[in-house]
Amino acid sequence: MSNxxxxxxxxxxxxxxxxxxxxxxxxxxxxxxxTSRLKYAPNVRVIRIMCSGRLDPQFxxxxxxxxxxxxxxxGCHPGDCHYQEGNYKAYRRYALFQSMLKHMGIEEERFxxxxxxxxxxxxxxxxxxxxxxxxxxxxxxxxxxxPSYRAxxxxxxxxxxxxxxxxx
Amino acid sequence: xxxxxxxxxxxxxxxxxxxxxxxxxxxxxxxxxxxEFAGTLPNVVVTRxxxxxxxxxxxxLIQNDVKEFRLNRVVVASCSPLMHEATFRRATAEAxxxxxxxxxxxxxxxxxxxxxxxxxxxxxxxxxxxAAVRRxxxxxxxxxxxVPVNPDVLVVGxxxxxxxxxxxxxxAGKKVYLVEREPTIGGHMAKFDKTFPTLDCAACILxxxxxxxxxxxxxxxxxxxxxxxxxxxxxxxxxxVKRKPRYIKEEDCVGCNLCVEAxxxxxxxxxxxxxxxxSKRKPIYMPFPQATPSVVLIDPETCLHFKTGKCKQKCVEVxxxxxxxxxxxxxxxxxxxxxIILATGFKTFDPHRISEYGYGVYPNVYTxxxxxxxxxxSGPTQGEVLMxxxxxxxxxxxxxxxxxxxxxTNAYCSRVCCMYSLKxxxxxxxxxxxxxxxxxxxxxxxxxxxxxFYDKLLQEGVHFIRGRVAEVTNWAMVPSExxxxxxxxxxxxxxxxxxxxxxxxxxxxxxxxxxxxGEVQRLFNISCSKEGWFxxxxxxxxxxxxxxxxxxxxxxxxxxxxxxxxxxxxxxxAAEALAMVDxxxxxxxxNTANVETVMCSGCKTCISMCPxxxxxxxxxxxxxxxxxxxCKGCGTCVVTCPTGAAQQHLYTDDEMYEEIEGVLHYV
Numbered sequence: 001m002s003n004x005x006x007x008x009x010x011x012x013x014x015x016x017x018x019x020x021x022x023x024x025x026x027x028x029x030x031x032x033x034x035t036s037r038l039k040y041a042p043n044v045r046v047i048r049i050m051c052s053g054r055l056d057p058q059f060x061x062x063x064x065x066x067x068x069x070x071x072x073x074x075g076c077h078p079g080d081c082h083y084q085e086g087n088y089k090a091y092r093r094y095a096l097f098q099s100m101l102k103h104m105g106i107e108e109e110r111f112x113x114x115x116x117x118x119x120x121x122x123x124x125x126x127x128x129x130x131x132x133x134x135x136x137x138x139x140x141x142x143x144x145x146x147p148s149y150r151a152x153x154x155x156x157x158x159x160x161x162x163x164x165x166x167x168x
Numbered sequence: 169x170x171x172x173x174x175x176x177x178x179x180x181x182x183x184x185x186x187x188x189x190x191x192x193x194x195x196x197x198x199x200x201x202x203x204e205f206a207g208t209l210p211n212v213v214v215t216r217x218x219x220x221x222x223x224x225x226x227x228x229l230i231q232n233d234v235k236e237f238r239l240n241r242v243v244v245a246s247c248s249p250l251m252h253e254a255t256f257r258r259a260t261a262e263a264x265x266x267x268x269x270x271x272x273x274x275x276x277x278x279x280x281x282x283x284x285x286x287x288x289x290x291x292x293x294x295x296x297x298x299a300a301v302r303r304x305x306x307x308x309x310x311x312x313x314x315v316p317v318n319p320d321v322l323v324v325g326x327x328x329x330x331x332x333x334x335x336x337x338x339x340a341g342k343k344v345y346l347v348e349r350e351p352t353i354g355g356h357m358a359k360f361d362k363t364f365p366t367l368d369c370a371a372c373i374l375x376x377x378x379x380x381x382x383x384x385x386x387x388x389x390x391x392x393x394x395x396x397x398x399x400x401x402x403x404x405x406x407x408x409v410k411r412k413p414r415y416i417k418e419e420d421c422v423g424c425n426l427c428v429e430a431x432x433x434x435x436x437x438x439x440x441x442x443x444x445x446x447s448k449r450k451p452i453y454m455p456f457p458q459a460t461p462s463v464v465l466i467d468p469e470t471c472l473h474f475k476t477g478k479c480k481q482k483c484v485e486v487x488x489x490x491x492x493x494x495x496x497x498x499x500x501x502x503x504x505x506x507x508i509i510l511a512t513g514f515k516t517f518d519p520h521r522i523s524e525y526g527y528g529v530y531p532n533v534y535t536x537x538x539x540x541x542x543x544x545x546s547g548p549t550q551g552e553v554l555m556x557x558x559x560x561x562x563x564x565x566x567x568x569x570x571x572x573x574x575x576x577t578n579a580y581c582s583r584v585c586c587m588y589s590l591k592x593x594x595x596x597x598x599x600x601x602x603x604x605x606x607x608x609x610x611x612x613x614x615x616x617x618x619x620x621f622y623d624k625l626l627q628e629g630v631h632f633i634r635g636r637v638a639e640v641t642n643w644a645m646v647p648s649e650x651x652x653x654x655x656x657x658x659x660x661x662x663x664x665x666x667x668x669x670x671x672x673x674x675x676x677x678x679x680x681x682x683x684x685x686g687e688v689q690r691l692f693n694i695s696c697s698k699e700g701w702f703x704x705x706x707x708x709x710x711x712x713x714x715x716x717x718x719x720x721x722x723x724x725x726x727x728x729x730x731x732x733x734x735x736x737x738x739x740x741x742a743a744e745a746l747a748m749v750d751x752x753x754x755x756x757x758x759n760t761a762n763v764e765t766v767m768c769s770g771c772k773t774c775i776s777m778c779p780x781x782x783x784x785x786x787x788x789x790x791x792x793x794x795x796x797x798x799c800k801g802c803g804t805c806v807v808t809c810p811t812g813a814a815q816q817h818l819y820t821d822d823e824m825y826e827e828i829e830g831v832l833h834y835v
Contacts, residue, residue: 117696
């Protein structure tokens with residue numbers, strides 16, 4: 001740890017990405033990336049779930065709301081799910097939720113689903129590096145990108161449903 | 169964090185234990201800084217840094233601190249939970265806490281090993297520790313579920329691995345089902361003449377084991393059968409086996425072969441699978457003389473009765489036992505087993521893929537497996553080395569690493585080819601006196617007696633040329649090359665491009681995973697490496713276990729290996745399976761879903777989500793009912809529940825939210 005690297009890092013925007021990896025494929029792949037000593041961007045915080053089918057869209061909302069710049073979901077390849085079809089459910093929820101996020105002004109690069117099998121440590125590296133770069137280019141997540149003429153109206157709507165001031 | 173948990177647990181007293189893992193973690197992560205940071209987190213009363221937390225003194229440290237500081241929660245930041253979660257849970261339990269009042273943080277595989285920058289690695293570790301500290305507070309006391317185990321074992325694949333595993337388990341007094349897809353057990357080993365380096369006759373050591381399988385009272389042998397469906401979990405699998413029709417009543421056939429002789433086809437006319445196409449068989453045939461079970465079969469693709477319906481059915485006439493049954497149908501058997509061993513083996517590399525070696529173009533280019541049959545005393549030429557034109561070769565080239573150590577095909581070393589090439593060189597030299605040229609990249613002969621065998625071949629006057637062969641061609645440039653196959657290669661030891669004319673070329677093909685390994689992987693819910701080999705749980709510490717409890721792997725389906733290694737692994741897999749079924753019960757992770765009845769609105773959404781039919785509807789009380797025995801703990805029902813009534817143990821919404829907040833708000 002050196003002061004140099006600290007200042008160096010402070011100059012650049014470092015995205016915060018929360019990743020939800022399924023226990024059987026992607027979490028194991030991330031372990032494999034580790035044992036293979038593949039280096040990747042340190043911006044990802046991995047949270048283990050048993051199956052990508054456990055990924056509640058509310059977790060994504062929660063992560064964005066709490067300051068994540070991106071959310072990554074990792075699951076088994078189609079047909080390989082340890083629980084038969086959890087990854088298909090994850091995919092459906094992902095597709096639906098992605099389109100909602102887009103309408104909320106959250107770029108699609110910020111929410112990503114990848115199938116990564118237990119043997120694809122290199123894919124963990126590739127996906128995380130790619131996503132980190134993409135989000136770095138996008139900049140920090142701004143949740144208040146509402147056109148000004150609509151801003152007031154939206155604020156009112158949101159007040160009505162009990163969300164405090166921010167658009168989500 | 170819900171109010172409920174605070175009330176239940178009162179004052180939190182958390183201990184955080186950060187592991188150096190030698191320098192594996194400490195080399196990149198500033199472990200003391202992480203421990204110091206953890207000490208500043210709410211409710212953390214003690215933090216420790218230790219060289220090897222998983223060691224006995226490390227575990228003792230945790231246990232002493234639990235007592236001394238009256239800890240009620242434990243967080244260990246070390247390696248992957250897939251590696252040591254069980255170890256630390258046990259340590260937590262032995263200290264007198266519920267083992268699930270523990271949370272593990274992966275700062276080795278997910279931090280120190282994958283991060284370049286030391287400062288950022290340390291920060292990442294802190295974030296993960298903070299998340300665990302928050303999460304562990306909402307953990308609940310759980311009991312792991314213990315369920316009875318079915319003592320029977322299923323072995324899939326009847327090669328030497330499956331045979332050895334089945335016999336070991338059967339000898340221990342357990343019932344074994346051995347399922348083989350081909351009409352006979354024996355696998356690849358049954359095709360070999362000799363085995364390296366001892367030159368043991370393969371049949372002499374294999375066939376007695378094959379007969380003991382057949383005769384063993386504890387083994388149910390189903391050949392010409394495939395696994396159709398697998399349900400259940402460790403200790404209680406339900407497996408459906410498809411028995412393909414062989415059009416012979418297995419229990420009535422005595423293997424007298426009279427039907428084969430009587431067949432309307434006087435000579436064999438169809439490619440003989442066992443002799444890899446080097447000889448012809450009839451539509452009704454015995455795969456090879458020592459086939460086990462010793463039962464013939466009919467190939468409906470070539471049998472006149474099936475093709476035209478006009479055959480005189482001589483086979484039926486001669487069979488005194490009436491064993492032939494043209495109306496036999498596919499049959500399904502359902503069995504219950506506690507453990508499964510997969511020993512499905514390998515296939516050899518198809519050299520058509522390397523067109524410059526001329527396989528399939530020049531008749532005298534053979535694969536090593538074809539040569540195994542040619543030198544085999546029970547093979548198509550009774551062991552005489554004759555080429556397709558009937559001549560004895562005077563010179564033979566053996567090309568190593570065909571489909572191995574080659575980025576265009578397979579990057580890995582197939583491990584057995586150097587040794588079997590030496591064996592074939594010895595056998596051909598012994599039987600024909602031919603000049604033999606081995607083209608190798610590196611000679612790889614690690615193993616008991618292997619290097620000595622290589623040395624013996626050098627003494628015997630076999631030629632070894634170091635260089636990858638560029639091309640096999642019949643394009644003669646000088647008269648001595650006429651009617652020969654010319655090997656073009658650079659001899660890298662003398663730095664000269666050479667042309668060597670030979671009569672016969674043997675391609676030492678590598679080992680590959682079966683084409684349908686992916687289907688088998690899905691059927692049994694295990695993982696494959698990129699090359700298609702079944703993935704072991706840990707390459708060193710759990711080499712025959714898979715990520716799916718109760719399913720073990722043995723032999724070349726896990727990766728290329730020779731017979732001694734295969735047998736050793738089969739023994740290991742048998743021991744693991746026995747250890748599981750013999751104890752009589754299995755502990756299951758309590759990560760099942762449950763429902764908070766008062767909150768369930770009876771919307772039934774979760775019922776349609778469950779792939780295991782673990783949720784039913786209780787119409788009287790208008791709510792969902794969860795069957796924990798059927799639940800496998802994926803948690804997808806929790807996501808769909810609109811009221812939050814459905815929750816998954818170990819992955820409750822509270823726990824997930826705490827973890828999300830933790831990784832993002834750690835400072």
